[in-house]
Amino acid sequence: MGSHVSKSPTETSSANAINNLHYTTDQLSSYEAACKLDADLQTFDTTLQARTNNVINALAAGVEVRALSFDSLKEVTECLLEMNQEVVKVILDCKKDIWKNQELFELVEEYFENSLKTLDFCSALEKCLKSARDRQLLVHIALQHFEEEEKGEFGYFKTLEELRSFKNLGDPFTDDFFQIFQSVYKQQMLMLEKLHSKKNKLDKKLKCIHAWRKVSSIIFAATFAAVLICSVVAAAMAAPPVAAALAAATSVPLGSMGRWIDSLLKNYENAVKGQKEVINCMSVGTYITIKDLDNIRVLVDKLEIEIESLLTSADFACINEKGVRFAVDEIKKKLVVFMKNVEELGAQADNCSRDIRRARTVILQRIIKHPNS
Known part of the structure; x- marks a missing residue:
């Protein structure tokens, strides 16, 4: 009988976490097209990529000793907070019932x-x-x-x-x-x-x-990067329960979040047009x-x-x-x-x-x- 190579639960979970990111080709292509048309979005995308690479590199250094340093976790936390400031602002604004003006x-x-x-x-x-x-x-x-x-x-x-x-x-x-x-x-x-x-x-x-739709694209990219970072964090921490939980979380179609935000923007636009x-x-x-x-x-x-x-x-x-x-x-x-x-x-x-x-x-x-x- 041939040898059977098995994977550890952590490796399997982290792999599933990344593979289960339900970003369709159309969504990514739409985001890329938006970046080409908008200089501000290009700047955001460049910054996002740099932040994500820095975080993942920091995590990679922690993986070598099978642990995460405090500085690595701090960098992850700061990155995620920075990426989500604009997200919070848009969602809070869009959730107002502006017809009751x-x-x-x-x-x-x-x-x-x-x-x-x-x-x-x-x-x-x-x-x-x-x-x-x-x-x-x-x-x-x-x-x-x-x-x-x-x-x-x-x-x-x-x-x-x-x-x-x-x-x-x-x-x-x-x-x-x-x-x-x-x-x-x-x-x-x-x-x-x-x-x-x-x-x-x-x-x-x-x-x-129009500017908020730009932010919607930013939300899409920020969410993708955040989930990717969290997946790497789970793998680096070598904590199977955490990795499994994250894998389950990332199995949620993140594209639906984009559609939800689009629906908020659409409702907002319809309300403003109604007014x-x-x-x-x-x-x-x-x-x-x-x-x-x-x-x-x-x-x-x-x-x-x-x-x-x-x-x-x-x-x-x-x-x-x-x-x-x-x-x-x-x-x-x-x-x-x-x-x-x-x-x-x-x-x-x-x-x-x-x-x-x-x-x-x-x-x-x-x-x-x-x-x-």
């Missing part, structure tokens, strides 16, 4: 509060428009009386009475209305600034994800509201000019009865423009309310559909 939550709350105040402004505008239509009705009645009294011989008593009523009502757009407008407009502008600032922060976070979607929706909604308010202000200014002109004509007729016919002719011309402006302003108020409600609905849908919500 207090700043974003407060922004969303503020947005909805501002939108409600703007809807209240639209209601106030509708009241002013109703008052404007009431004045328009008085002018119509005055013109009807004028047509009747123009044919008679008793003057323009009813015409002037209606014109005085119109004049006494004055401008339907009160100081309170403009104070509400200014307050709402200022809030919307401040909201847009806050959203712009938040969007810039999220853009920076998305850029950082950015909400911010973008609020920004668009706020921008549209501001434009609607700008249009409203322009139309209100035009309407105020027409009202002032009508009041001037009515005042002229009231203080100079001989000029009633001339004043009425002017009022007829101005009333057409006045009515058109009232209708345009009413339509713009409706658009503003509709745009606000639509934006609120879209934002709520984004929040509800967010994968991490």
Whole structure:
């Protein structure tokens, strides 16, 4: 019978530990490709290789006397700690539930509060428009009386009475209305600034994800080196139980760790993108509201000019009865423009309310559909 060569338990365990490193060719090739494309990763890889070689050489010196010196163990410990500082930093950062972001939550709350105040402004505008239509009705009645009294011989008593009523009502757009407008407009502008600032922060976070993916490659390489070092340590210590335990530990597919970290980064990226979607929706909604308010202000200014002109004509007729016919002719011309402006302003108020409600609905849908919500 031929001789049978057997291996010691330590040799078998340490060999299994190294052979059981489940790094696929694709994973290693991916890491090598990343190193070629990234100068920082190249620097890390060079440093990692140097550290690993130094540790293994130190361990090799200890193997000659079948024991590990304190300095050798110290070098192993320091190397592993250095390699894992960036790992800890990334994992802690990625494990934050960033969808539960207090700043974003407060922004969303503020947005909805501002939108409600703007809807209240639209209601106030509708009241002013109703008052404007009431004045328009008085002018119509005055013109009807004028047509009747123009044919008679008793003057323009009813015409002037209606014109005085119109004049006494004055401008339907009160100081309170403009104070509400200014307050709402200022809030919307401040909201847009806050959203712009938040969007810039999220853009920076998305850029950082590229750097974190670099660190993910670093984690892959650092883990590989750490397990390799630990395998050599177990063999050098000639402790079969330790070696066997390490062999079992290294049989865990380390590639899954990389996939786990990738999933963390992906979840982080999705959460940031989700936040950015909400911010973008609020920004668009706020921008549209501001434009609607700008249009409203322009139309209100035009309407105020027409009202002032009508009041001037009515005042002229009231203080100079001989000029009633001339004043009425002017009022007829101005009333057409006045009515058109009232209708345009009413339509713009409706658009503003509709745009606000639509934006609120879209934002709520984004929040509800967010994968991490």
